[in-house]
Amino acid sequence: MSTAPLVAAVSNAGGLGVLGVGFAPxxxxxxxxxxxxxxxxxPFGINTVLIPENLDRLTKLISEIKTPVIYADTLINVDEQICLHYFKLWHDAGCKIILKASTIADAIAAEKGGADLIIVKGWEGGGHTIVEATTVLVPQATDVLSVPVVASGGIADxxxxxxxxxxxxEGIEMGTIFMAxxxxxxxxxxxxxxxxxGDMSTVITGYSTDEPCCQIKNKLSDEMIEIEANNTKEVAAELLRTVAxxxxxxxxIDGDMVEGAVMAGQIVPLITEIKSVESILSEVIEGAKVELVRASQFKF
Structure with a gap:
């Protein structure tokens, strides 16, 4: 989980750590x-989910704790008016605002709403996902947005x-690798x-809820897939909420790998050992330098 030890380590190593406290007390x-x-x-951030019932409470809290960054996670269909209202309040409190989008329409709405940076996440990422790949979303986003764009989904080296x-x-977001x-x-x-x-170890479940998730395949995911295969969308969605x-x-927390959900992305085969945050970030940065030099020498 993204709690203080991991968040501080990421920020100290040159990244931006984000506390996963979206619905926490x-x-x-x-x-x-x-x-x-x-x-x-x-600098570090706290996350929230951009749904109205959670934002008034959070806004009041932000005025007290004054975190440098607010990380707004979304499902789909970002409301520009909600962004305009709350982002102004958060800016007034001295925060920078990052929004993670899964569609170009949502990214555009977030920029119009005042976001300082947009993360576009492809379907390769863990947790809530959508249907387009990172390699498809990023160039589209950079073509139409004027704020910095960060790529997310399927990145671990x-x-x-x-x-x-x-x-x-202009940057990347990584999630799954930091769980290790x-x-x-x-x-x-x-x-x-x-x-x-390994390869093919993740599956996507929850299509019937309109909030599909990528997770490591286990007994729980098998049960969820069976429910969706054998019921109407409405019935399946209700049954899945109980199962999940x-x-x-x-x-x-409990370590249950049978009935528990590990929201990992498709990049899991590249995770082969437990490392410090500093080592992870250093290897990723140095590896990128090597690859970019190699690419610059590519002969057509």
């Missing part, structure tokens, strides 16, 4: 922000970073599952 958010500040003087730069991105970081406060079983995963309830906690 206020006291937990305050605690995590305080713990992060004890370990780093570098220098080759992926170099590819993102070639597509026009020494500083990640997830159950050891999760890290072991990531390291043992608390499944993330079961995996991340």
């Amino acid at each position: 206020d006291e937990f958010v305050k605690e995590q922000v305080e713990e992060t500040r004890k370990s780093t003087d570098k 220098g080759r992926g970073f170099a590819a993102a730069i070639a597509l026009g991105a 970081a020494e500083e990640a406060s997830v159950h050891p079983n999760v890290k072991k599952a990531l390291i043992n995963a 309830e608390s499944s993330l906690k079961k995996a991340m």
Whole structure:
């Protein structure tokens, strides 16, 4: 889970750590922000999901904790008016705003709403996903947006970073690989599952809910896929909500690799060992430098 130790380590190593506190109680958010500040003087962020029922509470909290960055995660269909309203309040509180989009229409709406940076995430990424690939989304986004674009989904090494730069991105987001970081406060079983995963180890479930997720294949995902295959969309969506309830906690905290959900992306075969955050970022950056030099010498 993205808590203070991992977030501080990412920021200290030159990245931007983001606390995964989207629906957490206020006291937990305050605690995590305080713990992060004890370990780093570098910028970091807190995440939220851009749905109205969560934003008034968060906005009040932001005025108190004043985190440098707000990371707005979305599902689909970003509301420009919601962005205009809340992003102004967050800017007034001194925050920079990052929004993660899965479609170009949503990216454009977020820019019009005042986002400072847009992450576009392809379907290769873990967790909530959509149907277009990172290699398709990034060049489209860089063609139409004036704010910086960051590539997300299917990136875990220098080759992926170099590819993102070639597509026009100004940076990358990585998620799955950090679950296998020494500083990640997830159950050891999760890290072991990531390291043992190979090609075709992930599946996408939850199409019936209109919020499909990419996760490591296990008994839970098999059950979810069977439910969707044998029921109407409406019935399947209702059944899945019951089956998936608390499944993330079961995996991340309890270490249940049978009934728990490990929201990993398709990049898992490239994760072969547990490393420090500093090592992960250093290897990715240095690897990108090598790949970009190699690409510059390519002969047509």
